Structure formats: structure tokens, C-alpha cells
Amino acid sequence: MTKKNSLFEECLKNITPEMQKEIDALLDGGQSPLVDVSQALDFAR
Amino acid sequence: METKRQATLRLIMQSDKASIYSLSLDGEALTEFEKFILAFKNDATVSKDFAIIIRAVQRILENGSPERAFRVEGKYGDNLGALPIDSCVLRLYCIRLTDQILILGNGGKKETRTYQEDDQLSVYVLTLQQFEKILKECIRNGTIKIEGNSLTGTEDKIFEI
Numbered sequence: 001m002t003k004k005n006s007l008f009e010e011c012l013k014n015i016t017p018e019m020q021k022e023i024d025a026l027l028d029g030g031q032s033p034l035v036d037v038s039q040a041l042d043f044a045r
Numbered sequence: 046m047e048t049k050r051q052a053t054l055r056l057i058m059q060s061d062k063a064s065i066y067s068l069s070l071d072g073e074a075l076t077e078f079e080k081f082i083l084a085f086k087n088d089a090t091v092s093k094d095f096a097i098i099i100r101a102v103q104r105i106l107e108n109g110s111p112e113r114a115f116r117v118e119g120k121y122g123d124n125l126g127a128l129p130i131d132s133c134v135l136r137l138y139c140i141r142l143t144d145q146i147l148i149l150g151n152g153g154k155k156e157t158r159t160y161q162e163d164d165q166l167s168v169y170v171l172t173l174q175q176f177e178k179i180l181k182e183c184i185r186n187g188t189i190k191i192e193g194n195s196l197t198g199t200e201d202k203i204f205e206i
Contacts, residue, residue: 003059007082011099023100026131027114 054202067149078149094135095177101128110147122171175206
């Protein structure tokens, strides 16, 4: 079950693996940081 | 007198995780998202922003459309958002219907403090807001149904917005 769009696919070709890595880091950075509870507790102690 | 526009909803991309639709207005061959692509794919001033938006859409096809992937736009209670989540000049407006269904509109360079201060961006947002209102009513009265990552009942349906 897949449907593709030729214009969109054409744009994807311009994103190199390096660019993709950089963009992913940027997009993930926009999310709420995950809190490691055990580390936070250690810090509190 | 205000002229109403006729919109149809087209499925433009689909994966196991998500379906992406876009609006086609007044019988135009291109959807709003395709118009956005053509307007900015060769614009060197926003090439990085454009690549970020394209990758953000690809990630939605890969993983679904979680709320955290979008900038909140529009009014309280509507499902309007924009890509990317990160601060960029270029914005693509959309309706995040569910975690698996996204409707892409048009977008542009946001060079004013708010989209309301930009006539063109206001039109894009208003079009999506009006469409979403009608779509919600169709879902409520059962003429359109959400089935997994698909909408049924939208084929050949004309929405007056």
C-alpha cells in the first residue's frame, strides 16, 4: 500500500545522505528532550 | 459578495504509516502542495528550509504524523499546523487530522511577525481553516469516514469553501 508523487520524489533526490543526517538532527532537536530518570535521580542524590 | 471556492481532496502519497492528502482548488490540475513545491524548489534563498520541509514530510511517511512534528498554527481547537517544527522562513501549512492522516496545503516565506500580517499566507491558512471546519462536519455526520490511515467518502466530493 504505497503511493508516490513524482514532484516530491524529484525533491527527495536533492537531499544527500549528509544533508539528511543534518536535517534529522535539527528536526529531532525541536522535540522535547528525553529525560533519563535514573540520571536525574543520581543528580538529585 | 464573497465568492466560494470549490475544493477536492486528493490522496497524493501513502505508506503503511501515513496517508498524505492535498487540496485542489477550483478544478486546478495541481494540488496546493504541488504548487508549493513548484514555487520554491528552485528558490536559492530558502533552499535549506525547503529541504527541511521535504525531509519532514518524508519522515511523516516513514513514521506517521505525531503532534510533536508540527508547529502549532491557526486557532485553538483547529488542527492546523505548519512544517517544519524548527524556526524557518519557509512554512508549509497543513491539517494534522490524526497520527496517520495529514492534509497539506500551500505555504510561503513568513517574513512578518504573524501569518495574519501577510495577505498570501493568511489566504493559505484561512483556506485550510474553512476546509477543516467542513471536513469535521462531514466526519461528524458520517459522509466521510476515517478508516485507519485513510479517508473514505472523499472521492469526487466537492467542498465549497
